[in-house]
Amino acid sequence: MKKVFNKGLLMALMAILTLTAIVPQQAQAEESLHIMAEAAILVDAESGKILYEKNAGKPLGVASMTKMMTEYLLFEAIEDGRIKWDQEYQVTDYAYQISQDMRLSNVPFRKDGSYTIKELYEAMAIFSANAATIGIAETIAGTESEFVRLMNEKAEEMGLEETTFVNSTGLSNSSLMDMHPEGTKKTDENLMPARSVAKLTKILLDDYPEVLETTKVPVMMFREGTADETRMENWNSMLPGLIYEYEGMDGLKTGSTDFAGYSFAGTAKREDTRLIAVVMGAVDNEGAGSYKARFDATRALMDFGFGQFTTEEIIxxxxxxxxxxxxxxxxxxxxxxxxxxxxxxxxxxxxxxxxxxxxxxxxxxxxxxxxxxxxxxxxxxxxxxxxxxxxxxxxxxxxxxxxxxxxxxxxxxxxRANWVSLSMRSAGGFLSSLWDDAGGFVKGLF
CATH class of the missing domain: 2.60.410.10 (D-Ala-D-Ala carboxypeptidase, C-terminal domain)
Incomplete structure (x- = not known):
């Protein structure tokens, strides 16, 4: 009896160990994904399926990730023929003054200068140049104020919940030298939840995938060979060849302001799988926001997605x-x-x-x-x-x-059966019913 008991106990313990080793793997994998950010989301770019999220519905400062909406409206205007890549932009006083503020990400404009839309776009997409972004907004809509109206209109059309745009750049309005768009306040900020940022990213990639041809460029020279030559190193340091490089990374947009903290909407592709990761308000182990923290958080999300998930046939x-x-x-x-x-x-x-x-x-x-x-x-x-x-x-x-x-x-x-067949079927049903009734009657006699 003692041997039987020991064998049964051993089998029970083995079953328990097997269950604890297999069943909680999913929970453990997710619990171990400790994303050091105020909000985060990971999405399959093809289907839009959410693989992970943290606080993803709360509106937060979006900073320069705002520029993805400006990029979308630019591609749309190009597609509609309203503007052209080689079209010249004449610098306004507003854009000029912003371009001279070297505390912001910028390429310097000449006061009487003109620049092609292609130059402005590359400066915006690669170097997050703020004055260049304003130039694009003014070209498309006449004024940044009108462009902001178009941004919010498009956000509603896209179904971007809890989203408010107050300028084209993502800068705090307080950084715009009292020239912030009409109808907005100096204290206003662009706001989006991580889920809406991810949705905007997916829509941009779905409708205008050519954006990646520019966002994947690690370094480009603005006005190369001229006195205004400016080295533009991509703020996305996860691109191949840059300091925090990540396999498959080719976009899309960083963002940071005092209000928003350090954020990033990144996308990477490996084989047939493309993921979108958004982190907002990323911090390091000391709880301080940092340039590196947003990339560390993105790396953790991407590793989780590429390492834990595959596309499977369910049915x-x-x-x-x-x-x-x-x-x-x-x-x-x-x-x-x-x-x-x-x-x-x-x-x-x-x-x-x-x-x-x-x-x-x-x-x-x-x-x-x-x-x-x-x-x-x-x-x-x-x-x-x-x-x-x-x-x-x-x-x-x-x-x-x-x-x-x-x-x-x-x-x-x-x-459909013809009327003869339907009539015969109906008659057959009627006779069958009579037969059943007659049978029942006869049985009742005995």
Whole structure:
């Protein structure tokens, strides 16, 4: 008996150790991800699936990450033909004075100078040049005040929640030498939550991926070969060849002000996977904001994403739900029709979590009434969608609020029966009913 007890105890202990070694891995991985920032978010750039977030819904100072909206409106204006890359900008007094403030990131303008939109864009995207950004805003909208209106209008159109723009640069209005945009206050700041910054980043990358051709440039000379030549080293020090280089990093925008602290919207691609990481108000181990802290936080997020997640097929094409393989068909030559998932469903998940995701069929009650379809039924007719639920662990959802609909459709067509067939079927049903009633009557006699 003693040997049996010891063996049973040993097996129980082994089971417990196995469970503690495997089950909490997800929680431990997430708990060990200690991001030293006021807010952070990590997103799969293709689907918008959120892989991790911390305080991501709180509006915070966005600083020069604001310039991503200015970049978006610039690309849009170029695409619409409203301005051209080789178009010349005549420096205004406002832009000139800002350009002379060397406490800010800038390329110096000449008071009577003119610069191409391409020059201004490169200075903005690589060196975060503030006067160059103002020049772009004035070219597109006439004044920065009008440009700010366009920024907020576009933010609403994009669904950027809790977002307020008060200038085109991300500088504190108090840094604009009392020339801040009309309709705003000197104490105003640009505000965005990390989730909205990530959403803006994704939309910019989706609509104008060519932005990366510039944001990935580590160093460029402004007005090379002239007396105004200025070395522009990219503020994104995670680019290959720079001090905090990270494999696959090619964008996108840093930001820092006294109000916002140190922030960064970064993106990196490895093989077929692109991630977006946003950190806001990054600090070091002493709790102090620093240039390096934002890159350390970004590195931790990116390592977590590339190391823990893969894109997995959750549901294959043609998948059928057990017990719901068919739908009844009224007035058809066939009494039912097969249904299945149209396209394979892939998601970025932790590989070990694959079995935790379970599909559920949601029928469209505007098409399927009382569990039935009415003939004629066409092949590939959409009858519902799939909802995928995770049995255990945290699921953050998507930047857009939900995944794209996964359609369930008929796998074959069913023609409508002719009136003769329908009449015979109706008569058969009637006779069958009479027979059942008669049978019941006869049985009742005995």
């Amino acid at each position: 294959p094409a043609g998948y059928q739900f057990e017990g719901q393989e068919t739908l009844a068909v009224e007035k058809g030559v066939e009494e039912d029709v097969s249904i299945a998932v149209k396209e394979p469903v892939t998601m970025m998940i932790r590989t070990a979590d694959k079995k935790l995701y379970q599909p559920e069929l949601l029928l469209d009650d505007s098409v399927v009434q009382n569990g039935k379809l009415e003939a004629a039924v066409e092949k590939d007719a959409v009858v519902g969608t799939v909802e995928i639920a995770k049995a255990d662990g945290t699921e953050y959802g998507y930047l857009s609020g939900s995944a794209e609909d996964i359609e369930v459709a008929t796998t074959e067509s069913v023609e």
